[in-house]
Every structure is written in structure tokens, then in C-alpha cells.
Amino acid sequence: MDQILQLLPQDIIDILQERKQDFANENEKIGSPGYIPADNAILIDTIIALSLGKNVLLKGPTGSGKTKLAETISSIFGQPMQSINCSVDLDAEGLLGFKTIHQDGEKSFIDFVPGPVVQAMRKGHLLYIDEINMAKPETLPILNGVLDYRRMIHNPFTGEVVNATGNFGVIAAINEGYIGTVPLNEALKNRFVIIDVPYIQAETLKIVLENQSRLKDAALINQFVALSSDLIAQAQMGQISEDAASIRALIDTCDLSVYISPLRAIQRGIIDKLEDAREKAAVRNIAETIFG
Structure with a gap:
């Protein structure tokens, strides 16, 4: 891994060091390392794209190591990662959070429990969206503002506008042609830099x-x-x-x-x-x- 990091431009290395310092005192879980790329360019290009504030879409067959790559990136950046596992049942609550009733003595309060998108944006964490093309097409447009230059979202459950802070970044993964998946529309796909992740051999x-x-x-x-x-x-x-x-x-x-x-x-x-x-x-x- 150190040999791969030595191939990075110095300004990218500086960004990595700054991020590690930013999260050095956090207790949030960092992803575990261990991804070994079939081609060093896979890891290098992913690091550079995220360092430049780009969203990254990992495209490859099931079991090729996309999740392990995302965890390794979290480890390299020293940056905690929130995760979403997409399915046809994924809805706005699964992305943004949900309301719940909190009891304090005889009084009841309605609390909002933030979901992975809101948590990652508020804390400046990485957001990993696994099998993004498993989600229903009508669910994903919620993320449009999160994935473009605005880096913001309107939370319909609280009425607030959530703006991403710090070094918030997005990694998504896709299995093309897999049963239950749907093609990503061009508007969504254009918000990503795409990295092919083949099987290692x-x-x-x-x-x-x-x-x-x-x-x-x-x-x-x-x-x-x-x-x-x-x-x-x-x-x-x-x-x-x-x-x-x-x-x-x-x-x-x-x-x-x-x-x-x-x-x-x-x-x-x-x-x-x-x-x-x-x-x-x-x-x-x-x-x-x-x-x-």
C-alpha cells in the first residue's frame, strides 16, 4: 500500500495527511484496509478523484472487491464512512432518517434520528452507497443535490436544509446487468467519476x-x-x-x-x-x- 501511495502527486498526499489530522480525534469507525487492486491505477484514480471532491462510482461484477475498496479508501483517508445498502425497499427514511417518539417522564417529544446521508453530510464523513442501481428510480433523485456542486439536501422530515461540511465525499457501487437492478439515468450517472473494478486474478x-x-x-x-x-x-x-x-x-x-x-x-x-x-x-x- 505504501508503494502505491508514493505514486500519488504531492498535493494529493498533502490532502490525505490533512484529512487524517481532521479525524484523528474522532471515535467513529474507520473502514478496514486490505483491498489489493488488479491495477494500481484503480486505487490511485479513486484516491485522486475523491481528493478533488468528485463522486466516485465503482463499477464491477459481484464479489470483485468494491466494498473492500471503499473501506480501504476510508482507511487511507482516515475518514469515517457511513453506508447504505440499496434495495427495492429503500425509501427516503432509509436515506435521510426518521422521526420517533421520545419519552421524558410524563412528557413525550418527537425526535429525528438522522440516517446515513444526513450523518455523513453533517460530520464530513464518506458516504458509501452499495448497489445503487438496486434502488427504485423514484428514490434516487432525492440525492441529486447531494451529488452536485450544491452538496445540500432539503430534509422533508424536519423542514431543514442540510449542507455538507468538511471533506464529505460519496462512493457508490454498481453491478451492471445483475438481477433486480435498473440502469442509472444519465443525469445521475453524470454526477460520478466511474472506476471499473474487475476481478483480481x-x-x-x-x-x-x-x-x-x-x-x-x-x-x-x-x-x-x-x-x-x-x-x-x-x-x-x-x-x-x-x-x-x-x-x-x-x-x-x-x-x-x-x-x-x-x-x-x-x-x-x-x-x-x-x-x-x-x-x-x-x-x-x-x-x-x-x-x-
Whole structure:
């Protein structure tokens, strides 16, 4: 990681140092590091864009490490991060907050509990919006003012105007073509700088498995790297779903393989997550070819 940071321009490094000082005394949780990019430019460009006050949209297949990248950025900036997990049920309350009744003795008061958007804006934190294209199209326009030069939002629950403070920044993630997603409209997409986050492979994946899984057997790790390569190739050809090629699922499988056979680990960690019988058979055939 230090080698990547040394590739940054000096003025960007200065910005990172200033932000770390700004949040040094906060008790808010900072994201955990650990993202290893397939290409250093992925991490470098994300850091530069956020340092310049741009919104960043991470685009890549499921399990490619977009959330881990966002957490690593939070760690590098030393900046706490508020998170939103989008779904079709996400509404204004899920974004902005909600009202609740507070009892103080015999008196009742109505309090407003701020949601992740309001908290991040008020505190100058990062805001991470996961699977933004899973949200209903009618929900997302609430964020238009947050994502453009105004950096503000009108809170319909309190009537106040919330203006972003400090180094507030937005990172969103998108899985294109995934079941349940809808295309982002151009007005929303134009508010982001887009970073492609592909699956990590080969030596980079080997390093990730060595560092982030319980598995320490070098020969088995090499076999899992080969398995991942074949699964990614099949996913790119549309033969199996991206779920089967998830790096997150692969790490889970490696952890299991410390205690059970690799084929059983693959069954539990990858195959049983799939719904289609043809896909299950395809993954099983690949696994049996590699692990025997």
C-alpha cells in the first residue's frame, strides 16, 4: 500500500495527511484496509478523484472487491464512512432518517434520528452507497443535490436544509446487468467519476488469498487461483453467473478448505449458492478437474 501511495502527486498526499489530522480525534469507525487492486491505477484514480471532491462510482461484477475498496479508501483517508445498502425497499427514511417518539417522564417529544446521508453530510464523513442501481428510480433523485456542486439536501422530515461540511465525499457501487437492478439515468450517472473494478486474478489473487484467508497451503492456494481463473472465464462467456466467480465466495471456500476437503468446501462456499442446476454442474466439473 505504501508503494502505491508514493505514486500519488504531492498535493494529493498533502490532502490525505490533512484529512487524517481532521479525524484523528474522532471515535467513529474507520473502514478496514486490505483491498489489493488488479491495477494500481484503480486505487490511485479513486484516491485522486475523491481528493478533488468528485463522486466516485465503482463499477464491477459481484464479489470483485468494491466494498473492500471503499473501506480501504476510508482507511487511507482516515475518514469515517457511513453506508447504505440499496434495495427495492429503500425509501427516503432509509436515506435521510426518521422521526420517533421520545419519552421524558410524563412528557413525550418527537425526535429525528438522522440516517446515513444526513450523518455523513453533517460530520464530513464518506458516504458509501452499495448497489445503487438496486434502488427504485423514484428514490434516487432525492440525492441529486447531494451529488452536485450544491452538496445540500432539503430534509422533508424536519423542514431543514442540510449542507455538507468538511471533506464529505460519496462512493457508490454498481453491478451492471445483475438481477433486480435498473440502469442509472444519465443525469445521475453524470454526477460520478466511474472506476471499473474487475476481478483480481493470477498473482494478485494469490496474494489476497494468502493475506485474507486462513489457508496457508501454497499448493492448494495455487489450485484455488486456477479454479477462480476458470470460473471467471466461464462467467465472462455467460456460461455461469457472476456469483460463482465471486472473490468473496472464494475466500470463504479457502477458509473452509482448512478443515474439510476442497471439493466439499467448494460445494458449500460456491456451488450451493447457485440456483441453476446447469451452473452447479459446470462449477462442479471444473472443481473436479482441478482438485480430482
